[in-house]
Amino acid sequence: MSTIPKNNSETVAHTPGRASSIGVWILQVVLAAIIAGGGISKLAGDQVMVDMFADIGAGQWLRYLVGALEVAGGVGLLIPALAGLASLGLAALLTGAVITDQFVLEQSPWLPLAFLVVAAVIARARWSRTEAVVGTLLRR
Numbered sequence: 622m623s624t625i626p627k628n629n630s631e632t633v634a635h636t637p638g639r640a641s642s643i644g645v646w647i648l649q650v651v652l653a654a655i656i657a658g659g660g661i662s663k664l665a666g667d668q669v670m671v672d673m674f675a676d677i678g679a680g681q682w683l684r685y686l687v688g689a690l691e692v693a694g695g696v697g698l699l700i701p702a703l704a705g706l707a708s709l710g711l712a713a714l715l716t717g718a719v720i721t722d723q724f725v726l727e728q729s730p731w732l733p734l735a736f737l738v739v740a741a742v743i744a745r746a747r748w749s750r751t752e753a754v755v756g757t758l759l760r761r
Contacts, residue, residue: 645746649698649708652739656711657695663688677725690714698743705751708743715740 663670663684674684694714697707718733744751 641746645743648739648743649704652708652711652736652743653695653698655736656691656698660688660691660693660695664692673726677721687714702750702754705744705747706754708740708747709751712737712740712744 663674670684670688671681674681674687677683690710691714694707694711697703697710700707715733715737719730719737722728722730722733
């Protein structure tokens with residue numbers, strides 16, 4: 622009568638899933654901090670942000686809107702049930718940032734493009750939970 626399990630396949634099988642889950646959580650926390658920090662600087666009226674949105678030419682209302690969406694998206698990334706939806710919303714927002722950087726501000730779009738890729742990875746990793754949340758909302 623041995624108390625040592627003969628088969629460790631359960632432990633081994635869960636290790637890659639757990640590691641990838643931890644990796645996605647790290648991506649979520651880092652992206653949330655970066656995006657929410659940028660949103661806070663927009664809402665606080667950081668002069669660099671005020672000047673950038675003046676260069677865009679759409680008005681300062683857009684700075685407030687983008688800042689609020691960034692803060693909401695950053696917070697959403699930290700809430701498990703909302704992380705997938707938040708990453709999809711941030712992917713849309715970052716697509717606009719890539720286009721604006723490239724064609725309006727005529728500067729390198731690589732940073733928002735990198736954040737867009739991270740948001741897409743998170744959205745894909747959290748897809749099953751996103752489907753469940755949307756399904757629950759549609760049934761109501």
